[in-house]
Each structure stands twice: as C-alpha cells, then as structure tokens.
Amino acid sequence: MIAKWVKMLLLYVRFMKANLIALLEYRLDMMIMIFSSALIHLLGLVFLWVIYQRVPDINGWGLWEVLVVYAMVYVTEGISSFLFEGSWMMNTLVNKGLLDNFLIRPVSPILQILSSRIGVNGIGNILIGTAILIQAVSHISMHWTIPKIIMAVVLLVSAIIIRSSIKLASNSSVFWTQNPGSSFPFMIHSIGEFAKYPVSIYNTVIQGIVTVVVPFAFVSFYPAAYLFDKEVFRYWGLLTPVVAIYCAIGAVTIFNYGLKRYESAGN
Amino acid sequence: MNAFRKYIVLGKVSLQNAMAYRSTFLISLLAGFVLVMSQFYIWKAIYSKHNEIGGYSWDEMKAYLLIMFITNSLLSWYSEMAISQKILDGSVAMDLLKPLDFQKARLAETMGASIFESILGAALASIIIIIFEGIASPPDLLTWLLFLVSLLASALIKFGIIYIAGLFCFWTSNPYGVAWVRAAITNLLSGAIVPLTLFPRWLESVTAYLPFRGVVFVPASIFLNRINGQAAVQEIAIQLLWALFLWLAGRMIWSRAVRQITIYGG
Amino acid sequence: MTPLIIVDDLTKEFLHAVKKPGLTGSVRHLLRPEYEKKTAVDRISFSIDPGESVAYVGPNGAGKSTTIKMLTGILVPTGGKILVNGVIPYKQRIENAKNIGAVFGQRTQLWWDLPVRESLSLLKAIYEIPEREYKRNLELFTDILNLGEFLHLPARKISLGQRMRADLAASLLHNPKVLYLDEPTIGLDVSVKARIRQFIKQVNQESGTTILLTTHDMEDIEDICKRLLIIDQGRVIFDGELQAVKDAFAQERTIHFEVRAPLHLAEDALHNQFPGAALHIQNEGSHCSIQFNRFHLAAGEIIEFMMKRSDVVDIHIDEPSIELVIRQIYESNLNNQRIIV
Structure with a gap:
C-alpha cells in the first residue's frame, strides 16, 4: 500500500519534471505568465488598501486579518495551480480523445491528468500570497502555540485539497457535457472570488453556496476565523480537514463515474 | 460607401460568431458579475457603519459599481483574444492579402461582438439593479445622453488599449500574459477597482494624465452627475482625443509590427 | 491452449444527444433531453490464442476501433464479456494495461516537447520496467527500427515515419503479451511501411507477442497476419485463416x-x-x-x-488480391450473415 503511494509520488515528480523541461523551451512565455498573474492579483490588494485608508474595520475584521483571508486564497490557488493545473486539460483530453493514452497505461488516470501540466503562473501567486501572509501574521498579535501551528499547517493543506478537488470535480463535467466549449468549470472557478473576503459580509444565499455547494469558504475564511478566534465561525474552521476529505472523495467519485461515460471521440 | 460596407459585413459575421460562442461570453460576464457582487457586499458592510466614503453615498457607490460592471462587460476577453489569436495563428498574413485595413477590420469585429455583449450585459445589469435595491441615477435626459456618449467613447478608448496590447503578440507568443498585464494596468488606473477619488492624491493625479480614466471613471462620474454641464462635454472631448491618439499609436505600432511578419514568415 | 483474448456477445451502444439547432433547441434539450442510440458493436464474439496474428478489418465505421478501445479498457462495454489474459479490461484497467501495448496510428503516446529518449525513459518508470530489460529492448529496437538518428529530438520535430517507429518501440518496451495496432502504417512511405511490417512480424514470431491489427492497407494484412476477422455494421461476418479465405474467394x-x-x-x-x-x-x-x-x-x-x-x-x-477477396466478402454480406468457408 505504502509502496504504491510512493511509486505514484515518484511518478508524479517525474511527470512534473518532464513538464518543466518542456516548458523551459518557452522561457520568455514562462516569465510573462509569472509576472502577469502576480500583477493582476496585486489589484485586489490595492482595493483593500484603499478601503482601509478610510475605515478601521469591515464587519469586525481588520486590514491584516482580511489580508490573511485574501492571501490564503492566493497561496492555495498558487500551489494548486502549480501542482494540479492539469485538471484544466480535461476538456482537451476528453474532447480530442487524448485520454486514451492515459487509460492504456498502468497508472491512475487522475494522477496522469493532474500532472499533465505545470501551472507556472502559480509561482507568482505563491510568492505574493506568502509575502502578504508573513506580513499579515507579523502584524496581528496572536498567541502562537505548537498545536495552533500544527493546526495552521493542517488547514493550509486541507485548503489546497479542497480547491484542487473542486477543480477536478468541476472539470469532470466534460464527461457529461460533450461540448468542447463548456464553460461550467470556469463558472465554478469564478465563484471562488467570493472567498477573498470574510464570508460574514454576504447574504445567506451566497454564504450557503460557498459553504455547502462549492465550499470555497473553507479555503480561506473559515480557517482564518479559526486562527483569529472569530465569532461562531471559528468552529466551522475545525471542519476544514473533514470538508477536505469529503471533497477529495467526492471529486474522485465524480471523476470515476464520468470516466465510464468516456467515448474516446475525435478520431 | 462601398469601402465602408465590407467592414459592416465583418461586424455582422463577428456578431454571429459571438452568438455561437455565447457560453464564452457568459463566463467572462459571470466572472465580472461575481466580482461586482463581492464588492457590493463588502461596500454594504462598510456603509452599514458610515454614511459616506470619500464623498460617495451608498446609493452613489452602488451606481458606481453598476457602471463599473457595464464598462467591464463591453469589449471583453473574447475580443481581446480574437486580436491576439489573429496574430498568433498566422492568419494575419492572410489578412494582409485582402484589401482590408487591419485596424479598421478589428474595430468592426470588436464592435460587432460588443452588440451581443451589450445585450447580455444589460440582462445581467438589470439583475444587479434589482439586487442592489435603489441606486442613484442621472437627474435629467441631458445627463443620460452625455453618459451614453461618454460610454461610447469609453468603448473606443478600450478598443485602442486592447488593440495595442494585442499587437504585442508579434513579439511574444503568450496572449494570456499580455492580456493579464493589460487588464491589471487598465483596471487599476481606470477606476475599475475603486473610484479614483478614493486613491491617495498622488496616484489620483497620475491617472489624470493617462487615457485609462476615460474607460470607467469618466462615464461613471457623468452618470452620477458629479461631472456635469460644460465640464462633462470637456471630459468627453478629452476621451475622444485619447481614443484618436490611441488609434494613431496603434497604426504606428502596426506598421512596425508588419515588418516583424517577414521575420516570422507569417 | 486457453485463449488469450475472449470476446463474448460484446456490445457497445453510444447515446447521442439529439439537439435541434439554435437557442430554442438548446433550451428544449435542457428541459427534455432526447437521445439517439447508435450500436457501434453488436454482439461480437471471437477468441484469440497466444501468439496469433490477427487482422481485424471492415469498412469505415464498422466498429473496429470501438472494439479495440474496449479491449484496451478505454471504453466500457454496454453488454457482453471481455477477458484479456484473464483480466476484465474495463474493470481492472491497470492490471490489463501491464499486459498490453497499443499503437494508434493517428496519435502518438510520446510527449510532444520531450526528446524521444526522455519519453521512453518515462515509460520505463510508468511500466516499472527493470533496468536490464529496458536496456536490452531499447538497444534491440534502436537497432531494428533505426531510432538512433532521432532519439535526441522532441516528438514535435520528427517526421511521421520516425514518430511511428518511436511509437512502436514505446508500445513494446514492457514486453506486452498483446499488441493492438490501429492503422499503424497510415500515411507512411513505402520503405517505412516495409520496415514496420517486418518489425511487427519479427515481434510476433520471435517474442510470441499476439498481434491484433486493424488497417485499410491490404499489404499490411498479407505481410503480418495469418488470420482474418471481418466486421461490418458492428457484426463479425467472417473469421478464419487468411489462406483459406483466399482459396475460397480468389x-x-x-x-x-x-x-x-x-x-x-x-x-x-x-x-x-x-x-x-x-x-x-x-x-x-x-x-x-x-x-x-x-x-x-x-x-x-x-x-x-x-x-x-x-x-x-x-x-x-496475378496473385489473388486480398483486397478483391475482402470486397467480395463485403458484397456477399448483403443479408448480414456470417460467411462460412
């Protein structure tokens, strides 16, 4: 069992290395991607910065606390796209029948899909997100204990899993839509925008959507609420790892169910 | 007149294309919708404790958000990618063989597609108006008229910016990177994040010397009657001058870029 | 001898959405979806022994590729049974994948931007091929297929003939029991075709690898295969020795x-x-x-x-041409009955 997972991890690393080698052929493009995606995400920062020039807090959340929520979105998105950008390839893989290649190899197709691309634009997100996170944490007076640090790590990993699972699950819709221009995964992705700010500012409909339907709130808001001991939401933060497991199992189930419908079109 | 007609045809074809790819439009509009909704709620939380922020009442801020959404919906991602794609897939070489002006042809296509965008955008805008419950609106017909002219000028400026950004694909093969940088700069300096008057004084005065404020801030300010009468006419004139300037700059860059084609070999 | 491949009553139906054109059509489909059923493979049965070389032919759209995709585990059958080396391909896909190699003429399994050598080395990791076996096979294939001249080039920079040779090597590195070939010589020039046929024949005869080949190229069949399976409209209409069919029809x-x-x-x-x-x-x-x-x-x-x-x-x-023979078989298949020689 363990040997199997180690083998998968090693293979994953090899696939990613292959992607990197391929990518190095387009070095300028790579730099532009990293720079531009970092730049576009700085805009949100400007928004928050301008607002907090005028008001001390929003719904009881100070600037640095909101920045943690914001940075969580970017760090997790960055890591998730750096490592698992391949989900976005599913549309092409399925509609052009390229998934065939993955299915005739003795390796999990999910592993092969996830590692079919490397999201260099994630590097920009990771760098900026981490910088904000470090700044924010140093500005917030918090009592860090070892259990809390461990929990913070668990929350971060869970958040990455949740995000990546949503990506895999929403992209699996391609098995049903039979439509090369399907925009469903992008729609789901853009809902993540709500998770950049404290979810407590929204009405119940939006809160329900980002908590239950597409649990983006567990990527940023609930973990932050837990760490900062905010209102009732801190208890929700404890659920994050459970939600992560639920999402991962859900995504794999949806994928496998969809795979049975795969028609290997596009000859 | 005949010379003009072929561009009308191009615009028509582009409109039909846009309708065929309606789902692509819907996503980029929905992404804008989610963005405006999240900003709406964050402002709502702020205004629950403040009567005005930087001179904007809550109703005015809602109106500003609406105009922001509308100007962002026009000339969306699709038009931007269409220009880059023309260059990247080499069909620009085919275009050079035709008796068409590249820039005018792209303008015709962009405007054609934006008719469809306006319809979709208007539908979403009305949903926004319902959700927002009460927004400030222009006091009289003249203001409405000035606003619409300003909105048209905004589209022309945006075309100028998109076109020039698209031409950069002659030098790089990464349309997304170019589009992202373009979007980041435009959004920051046009007032698409917050009204420019909320910026620190130095940043606000920088934007006064750039074309970007004509994209969002000027039409929104006219809509809110914050710029009116002669000042509004003056601002619109400046918008049009910028549009003209960007058009000419686009021509200049194009003639440089065409030399690039011979290097690429089409 | 137990057969290596057993196919029994195998059926595959595809459902296709019937959508009226336009926006109203799309909306209507959303509310009340209509589907059209198309049977690509219709209760097919056959079995193949280890070491056989079988040509699987039929007109376009007869269900050849669909059958191969079910045998490889890519598609899930609608009905019937498949067993390849004792494994049900679509259920135990990974187990099955270890036993098979596949070459689809229209697409490559090489990594587009990687040097061919890197692609092969990745496959070594994927199939967990022992170092010694890998080295021996690579040397052998490099020798016979003359891979040396382009091993260092990325797949996007090599010619179609070179790509095909590299793909063949890639599909055989792990010594599969069965090799599925779907149009392996399509679009290649005569000399490359000859080399590829020679190689496949060698693999079949020396390593005892079972070959299942679909092709429209009759020379492929004559060079490589001893047995002929003909399928039309999703049904097997002929199954027998190539020589026997020649004798009967030519x-x-x-x-x-x-x-x-x-x-x-x-x-x-x-x-x-x-x-x-x-x-x-x-x-x-x-x-x-x-x-x-x-x-x-x-x-x-x-x-x-x-x-x-x-x-x-x-x-x-004039030798009896297999093309003529097969055309005769199609033509005599008017009432879709199995032909017995």
Missing part, C-alpha cells in the same frame, strides 16, 4: 503473356480446350491475358498451350 486467376509476333488466336480455339477461360488481346496482339478459374483449370496447361502457339517473351501470373 478463384479467378489471370495469366499475362507478352508475345514477339502479333498473336492470332481465336477465342473458340481456347474454349475448345479450356472451357470457361476468357481471352483478352491488347496492344494489337502483342499482349494477351487469359482469365480462368484455377479450380477447374491448371495454369501449367494454359501456359503450355500458349507456348505452342506463339513466341512468348514474358509471363506473369
């Missing part, structure tokens, strides 16, 4: 003669001796051909007859 044979002096031969004279033979005289008598049923008449006697009557410069006999 009864017509033609001998061509080139003669020095113009030939004066009445058809009656020929008919008297050889009833049923047909004579064609061309080029003002300098060339003639005689068509006959080789089960009723002997080629030797006809040649002797001609030698006596003219100054023969050159002779050649």
Whole structure:
C-alpha cells in the first residue's frame, strides 16, 4: 500500500519534471505568465488598501486579518495551480480523445491528468500570497502555540485539497457535457472570488453556496476565523480537514463515474 | 460607401460568431458579475457603519459599481483574444492579402461582438439593479445622453488599449500574459477597482494624465452627475482625443509590427 | 491452449444527444433531453490464442476501433464479456494495461516537447520496467527500427515515419503479451511501411507477442497476419485463416503473356480446350491475358498451350488480391450473415 503511494509520488515528480523541461523551451512565455498573474492579483490588494485608508474595520475584521483571508486564497490557488493545473486539460483530453493514452497505461488516470501540466503562473501567486501572509501574521498579535501551528499547517493543506478537488470535480463535467466549449468549470472557478473576503459580509444565499455547494469558504475564511478566534465561525474552521476529505472523495467519485461515460471521440 | 460596407459585413459575421460562442461570453460576464457582487457586499458592510466614503453615498457607490460592471462587460476577453489569436495563428498574413485595413477590420469585429455583449450585459445589469435595491441615477435626459456618449467613447478608448496590447503578440507568443498585464494596468488606473477619488492624491493625479480614466471613471462620474454641464462635454472631448491618439499609436505600432511578419514568415 | 483474448456477445451502444439547432433547441434539450442510440458493436464474439496474428478489418465505421478501445479498457462495454489474459479490461484497467501495448496510428503516446529518449525513459518508470530489460529492448529496437538518428529530438520535430517507429518501440518496451495496432502504417512511405511490417512480424514470431491489427492497407494484412476477422455494421461476418479465405474467394486467376509476333488466336480455339477461360488481346496482339478459374483449370496447361502457339517473351501470373477477396466478402454480406468457408 505504502509502496504504491510512493511509486505514484515518484511518478508524479517525474511527470512534473518532464513538464518543466518542456516548458523551459518557452522561457520568455514562462516569465510573462509569472509576472502577469502576480500583477493582476496585486489589484485586489490595492482595493483593500484603499478601503482601509478610510475605515478601521469591515464587519469586525481588520486590514491584516482580511489580508490573511485574501492571501490564503492566493497561496492555495498558487500551489494548486502549480501542482494540479492539469485538471484544466480535461476538456482537451476528453474532447480530442487524448485520454486514451492515459487509460492504456498502468497508472491512475487522475494522477496522469493532474500532472499533465505545470501551472507556472502559480509561482507568482505563491510568492505574493506568502509575502502578504508573513506580513499579515507579523502584524496581528496572536498567541502562537505548537498545536495552533500544527493546526495552521493542517488547514493550509486541507485548503489546497479542497480547491484542487473542486477543480477536478468541476472539470469532470466534460464527461457529461460533450461540448468542447463548456464553460461550467470556469463558472465554478469564478465563484471562488467570493472567498477573498470574510464570508460574514454576504447574504445567506451566497454564504450557503460557498459553504455547502462549492465550499470555497473553507479555503480561506473559515480557517482564518479559526486562527483569529472569530465569532461562531471559528468552529466551522475545525471542519476544514473533514470538508477536505469529503471533497477529495467526492471529486474522485465524480471523476470515476464520468470516466465510464468516456467515448474516446475525435478520431 | 462601398469601402465602408465590407467592414459592416465583418461586424455582422463577428456578431454571429459571438452568438455561437455565447457560453464564452457568459463566463467572462459571470466572472465580472461575481466580482461586482463581492464588492457590493463588502461596500454594504462598510456603509452599514458610515454614511459616506470619500464623498460617495451608498446609493452613489452602488451606481458606481453598476457602471463599473457595464464598462467591464463591453469589449471583453473574447475580443481581446480574437486580436491576439489573429496574430498568433498566422492568419494575419492572410489578412494582409485582402484589401482590408487591419485596424479598421478589428474595430468592426470588436464592435460587432460588443452588440451581443451589450445585450447580455444589460440582462445581467438589470439583475444587479434589482439586487442592489435603489441606486442613484442621472437627474435629467441631458445627463443620460452625455453618459451614453461618454460610454461610447469609453468603448473606443478600450478598443485602442486592447488593440495595442494585442499587437504585442508579434513579439511574444503568450496572449494570456499580455492580456493579464493589460487588464491589471487598465483596471487599476481606470477606476475599475475603486473610484479614483478614493486613491491617495498622488496616484489620483497620475491617472489624470493617462487615457485609462476615460474607460470607467469618466462615464461613471457623468452618470452620477458629479461631472456635469460644460465640464462633462470637456471630459468627453478629452476621451475622444485619447481614443484618436490611441488609434494613431496603434497604426504606428502596426506598421512596425508588419515588418516583424517577414521575420516570422507569417 | 486457453485463449488469450475472449470476446463474448460484446456490445457497445453510444447515446447521442439529439439537439435541434439554435437557442430554442438548446433550451428544449435542457428541459427534455432526447437521445439517439447508435450500436457501434453488436454482439461480437471471437477468441484469440497466444501468439496469433490477427487482422481485424471492415469498412469505415464498422466498429473496429470501438472494439479495440474496449479491449484496451478505454471504453466500457454496454453488454457482453471481455477477458484479456484473464483480466476484465474495463474493470481492472491497470492490471490489463501491464499486459498490453497499443499503437494508434493517428496519435502518438510520446510527449510532444520531450526528446524521444526522455519519453521512453518515462515509460520505463510508468511500466516499472527493470533496468536490464529496458536496456536490452531499447538497444534491440534502436537497432531494428533505426531510432538512433532521432532519439535526441522532441516528438514535435520528427517526421511521421520516425514518430511511428518511436511509437512502436514505446508500445513494446514492457514486453506486452498483446499488441493492438490501429492503422499503424497510415500515411507512411513505402520503405517505412516495409520496415514496420517486418518489425511487427519479427515481434510476433520471435517474442510470441499476439498481434491484433486493424488497417485499410491490404499489404499490411498479407505481410503480418495469418488470420482474418471481418466486421461490418458492428457484426463479425467472417473469421478464419487468411489462406483459406483466399482459396475460397480468389478463384479467378489471370495469366499475362507478352508475345514477339502479333498473336492470332481465336477465342473458340481456347474454349475448345479450356472451357470457361476468357481471352483478352491488347496492344494489337502483342499482349494477351487469359482469365480462368484455377479450380477447374491448371495454369501449367494454359501456359503450355500458349507456348505452342506463339513466341512468348514474358509471363506473369496475378496473385489473388486480398483486397478483391475482402470486397467480395463485403458484397456477399448483403443479408448480414456470417460467411462460412
């Protein structure tokens, strides 16, 4: 069992290395991607910065606390796209029948899909997100204990899993839509925008959507609420790892169910 | 007149294309919708404790958000990618063989597609108006008229910016990177994040010397009657001058870029 | 001997959305979806023993690729059974993948931007091929298929013929028990075709790898395969030895003669001796051909007859063409019944 997972991890690393080698052929493009995606995400920062020039807090959340929520979105998105950008390839893989290649190899197709691309634009997100996170944490007076640090790590990993699972699950819709221009995964992705700010500012409909339907709130808001001991939401933060497991199992189930419908079109 | 007609045809074809790819439009509009909704709620939380922020009442801020959404919906991602794609897939070489002006042809296509965008955008805008419950609106017909002219000028400026950004694909093969940088700069300096008057004084005065404020801030300010009468006419004139300037700059860059084609070999 | 591949009553149906054009059509489909059923493979049964080389042929859209995709585990069948080396492909896909190799002529399994050598080395990791086995196979394939000249190039920079050779090597690195080939020679030039056929034959004969080949190229079949499976409209219409089918269907044979002096031969004279033979005289008598049923008449006697009557410069006999044979089989398949030889 363990040997199997180690083998998968090693293979994953090899696939990613292959992607990197391929990518190095387009070095300028790579730099532009990293720079531009970092730049576009700085805009949100400007928004928050301008607002907090005028008001001390929003719904009881100070600037640095909101920045943690914001940075969580970017760090997790960055890591998730750096490592698992391949989900976005599913549309092409399925509609052009390229998934065939993955299915005739003795390796999990999910592993092969996830590692079919490397999201260099994630590097920009990771760098900026981490910088904000470090700044924010140093500005917030918090009592860090070892259990809390461990929990913070668990929350971060869970958040990455949740995000990546949503990506895999929403992209699996391609098995049903039979439509090369399907925009469903992008729609789901853009809902993540709500998770950049404290979810407590929204009405119940939006809160329900980002908590239950597409649990983006567990990527940023609930973990932050837990760490900062905010209102009732801190208890929700404890659920994050459970939600992560639920999402991962859900995504794999949806994928496998969809795979049975795969028609290997596009000859 | 005949010379003009072929561009009308191009615009028509582009409109039909846009309708065929309606789902692509819907996503980029929905992404804008989610963005405006999240900003709406964050402002709502702020205004629950403040009567005005930087001179904007809550109703005015809602109106500003609406105009922001509308100007962002026009000339969306699709038009931007269409220009880059023309260059990247080499069909620009085919275009050079035709008796068409590249820039005018792209303008015709962009405007054609934006008719469809306006319809979709208007539908979403009305949903926004319902959700927002009460927004400030222009006091009289003249203001409405000035606003619409300003909105048209905004589209022309945006075309100028998109076109020039698209031409950069002659030098790089990464349309997304170019589009992202373009979007980041435009959004920051046009007032698409917050009204420019909320910026620190130095940043606000920088934007006064750039074309970007004509994209969002000027039409929104006219809509809110914050710029009116002669000042509004003056601002619109400046918008049009910028549009003209960007058009000419686009021509200049194009003639440089065409030399690039011979290097690429089409 | 237990068969390596067992296919029993295998069926695959595809559902396709029936959508009326336009926006209203899309909306209507959303509310009340309508589907159209298309049976691509219709209750097919056959079995293949280890070491066989089978050609799987049929007209376009007959269900060949669909069958192969079910055998490889890519598609899940609608009904029936498949067993490959004791494994159900679509259920135990990973187990099955270890036993098989596949080459789809239209697409490559090499990594587009990686040097071919890197691609092969990645496959080594994927299939967990032991170092020694990998080295031996790579050396062997490099030698026979002449991979050396492009191993260092990325797949996007090599020619179609080179890509095909590399793909063949890639599919055989792990010594699979079965090799599925879907149009492996499509679009290749004659010399590359010959080399690839030679290689496949060698793999079949020396390593005992079972071959299942779909192709439209009849020379592929004749060079590589001993057995022929013909499928049409999703059903097997013929299954048997290639030689047997040739004997059964290719009864017509033609001998061509080139003669020095113009030939004066009445058809009656020929008919008297050889009833049923047909004579064609061309080029003002300098060339003639005689068509006959080789089960009723002997080629030797006809040649002797001609030698006596003219100054023969050159002779050649038309082989029964497999293409003709298969066309005859399609044509005799009017009521979709299985043909028995």
